[in-house]
Amino acid sequence: MKSWIAFWNILKKDIKNYYLKPPNISWGIIFPLSWTLMQLIRSPGKNVLELLPGLIAMSVLFGTTSMLAVTITFERSGRSFERLLLAPISLSTMVLAKMAGTIVFGIFNAFVPVIFASFFINLSAVKWGALLPAVFLIAITSSLMGLLIAVSAEQVFEAQTFSNFFRFPMLFLCGLFIPISSLPAFLRPVSYCLPLTYGTDILKGAIIGTNTLSPALCFGLLLVFSTILFLICRYNINRKWIL
Amino acid sequence: MEMVRVTNLKKKYGNFTAVDDISFDIKKGEIFGFLGPNGAGKTSTINMIIGLSRPTAGDIAVNGIDVRKQTKKAQAIMGIVADESNLYNEMNGFDNLCFCAALYGIRKEEREPKARQLLEQFRLTDAGNRPYKAYSKGMRRKLTIAAALIHSPRILFLDEPTTGIDVESSRYIRDMIVDLKKQGTTIFLTTHYIEEAQRICDRIAFIANGRIVATGTVPELMESVKHGHTIHFITDEITECLADEVQAHFRGSNVTIRSDRSLVMASEQRIPLLPVMAFFRDKGIEVYEAEELRPSLEDVFVKLTGIESSMLGKEKANTTS
Numbered sequence A: 001m002k003s004w005i006a007f008w009n010i011l012k013k014d015i016k017n018y019y020l021k022p023p024n025i026s027w028g029i030i031f032p033l034s035w036t037l038m039q040l041i042r043s044p045g046k047n048v049l050e051l052l053p054g055l056i057a058m059s060v061l062f063g064t065t066s067m068l069a070v071t072i073t074f075e076r077s078g079r080s081f082e083r084l085l086l087a088p089i090s091l092s093t094m095v096l097a098k099m100a101g102t103i104v105f106g107i108f109n110a111f112v113p114v115i116f117a118s119f120f121i122n123l124s125a126v127k128w129g130a131l132l133p134a135v136f137l138i139a140i141t142s143s144l145m146g147l148l149i150a151v152s153a154e155q156v157f158e159a160q161t162f163s164n165f166f167r168f169p170m171l172f173l174c175g176l177f178i179p180i181s182s183l184p185a186f187l188r189p190v191s192y193c194l195p196l197t198y199g200t201d202i203l204k205g206a207i208i209g210t211n212t213l214s215p216a217l218c219f220g221l222l223l224v225f226s227t228i229l230f231l232i233c234r235y236n237i238n239r240k241w242i243l
Numbered sequence B: 001m002e003m004v005r006v007t008n009l010k011k012k013y014g015n016f017t018a019v020d021d022i023s024f025d026i027k028k029g030e031i032f033g034f035l036g037p038n039g040a041g042k043t044s045t046i047n048m049i050i051g052l053s054r055p056t057a058g059d060i061a062v063n064g065i066d067v068r069k070q071t072k073k074a075q076a077i078m079g080i081v082a083d084e085s086n087l088y089n090e091m092n093g094f095d096n097l098c099f100c101a102a103l104y105g106i107r108k109e110e111r112e113p114k115a116r117q118l119l120e121q122f123r124l125t126d127a128g129n130r131p132y133k134a135y136s137k138g139m140r141r142k143l144t145i146a147a148a149l150i151h152s153p154r155i156l157f158l159d160e161p162t163t164g165i166d167v168e169s170s171r172y173i174r175d176m177i178v179d180l181k182k183q184g185t186t187i188f189l190t191t192h193y194i195e196e197a198q199r200i201c202d203r204i205a206f207i208a209n210g211r212i213v214a215t216g217t218v219p220e221l222m223e224s225v226k227h228g229h230t231i232h233f234i235t236d237e238i239t240e241c242l243a244d245e246v247q248a249h250f251r252g253s254n255v256t257i258r259s260d261r262s263l264v265m266a267s268e269q270r271i272p273l274l275p276v277m278a279f280f281r282d283k284g285i286e287v288y289e290a291e292e293l294r295p296s297l298e299d300v301f302v303k304l305t306g307i308e309s310s311m312l313g314k315e316k317a318n319t320t321s
């Protein structure tokens, strides 16, 4: 009960102080929107439906990775983060509470392209039962990557730079807009080491039915990635933040 | 039972030893002070006790709980004021306090009245709905202390509670600390102000270069330094040669002429006043005042640590509280 009060209030505070701030909200809307326009202008004949899985994956990725890295680094530099480390709640609870805000924000971002798309195309064939959990798992793995960045960064600009360093390559490596099969052969193994690849594949299956792997395998791998990343993060936090 | 028991505690950063094998106890209900200059290892020690940093060696028990094994259980009864005020800039005073209460699992019905009460107690009621970033340094310090009290901790850690804030606010904070003690809270504070330690601490530990040099009440610390007796006389006109005459007459005394109207007489033994007065009268010298000079805590600190007292801080103005 006590941990739950702490969890809920950390989440509520982050949503109010960070995620509901206009710059962050508009970033979540403007970036996917301009990307969509760019794609449409480049290849006018292209079907919006075909772009949608990549756009959703990208929105989640951009909404989560840097948010967690930046907010945590920000709180660490102002030292208010020490309060969370000193609170009588387990490190896991605290980490999950911090992640929860980002995950909610990532999921919200995922729906920006979906809502835009719904004005132009018919979404009745979309398998929501696969799409929703995939979005959720992409949000989890990306925010864990943000957390991993937060543990390594000392300053906000470092957190910002490191997250870009990770997420821009992922746009190209994870099959969001370029099929993995058309990547140079030496890059393909890298693609299969990134959780976003599996998330995007599920989204492709759920929206246009063009998945290359079995959804069950992808879900399983995403869960494995989440667990491993969580354990690494917790270990690193313990090692680096409690000196 | 002791509230805090620290045994052979050590902290190394790489090859550098910041805290070097220190041991001390803090009794329940007392104000215990760590007095030492910058870099002495005060913050490093506190951080280990509160579980924010890992000791290189040694044991720490808070209220009988092994901090290294049951960190979270021990943290539940601690209130912590870090050396820098560290609340959330974006939130107002009231929300900051409520958030801190929530971290300790306090429910909304309880935390809101408690936050209001603390704002009032710290004279911050008007500032309660202003954002923390708009607070002055003194207000931030007070709110940070209030936040540390929101869950009614059994022991309060204050790392330099009054450094960098004005005399008025410092005095207010010191009064608060004394009040808290009266209500039964144990307090561990660090400071580099001698007057502050002397004024409010029940016991003081001198810390320098990562080591505790002495621990005790103020009288105990004074006693620990063997000092002779010194009397300062204020007289009418005297001459330089008087010093030798007094020294010759009173064996074992050491006389310094301070000015043409004052001299200081020091001796290992107590100095009987009447014979000295009679001696001066025979010389035709009038004595207007005689005052025993006692060593200050500052002198004791200097003597025990070998550190110049200028390494410690002084409050900006002379305080009289």
Ligand SMILES: Nc1ncnc2c1ncn2[C@@H]1O[C@H](COP(=O)(O)OP(=O)(O)OP(=O)(O)O)[C@@H](O)[C@H]1O
Residues within 6 Å of the ligand: A243, B013, B016, B018, B036, B037, B038, B039, B040, B041, B042, B043, B044, B045, B083, B192
């Ligand atoms: N994270 C760290 N890494 C390396 N050295 C450190 C670290 N933290 C503290 N030190 C060193 O340990 C020594 C003790 O530092 P500490 O902060 O405990 O002193 P302090 O008594 O609190 O001083 P101050 O009055 O300035 O706050 C200092 O020499 C400091 O440089």
Ligand SMILES: [Mg+2]
Residues within 6 Å of the ligand: B042, B043, B044, B083, B159
């Ligand atoms: Mg310090």
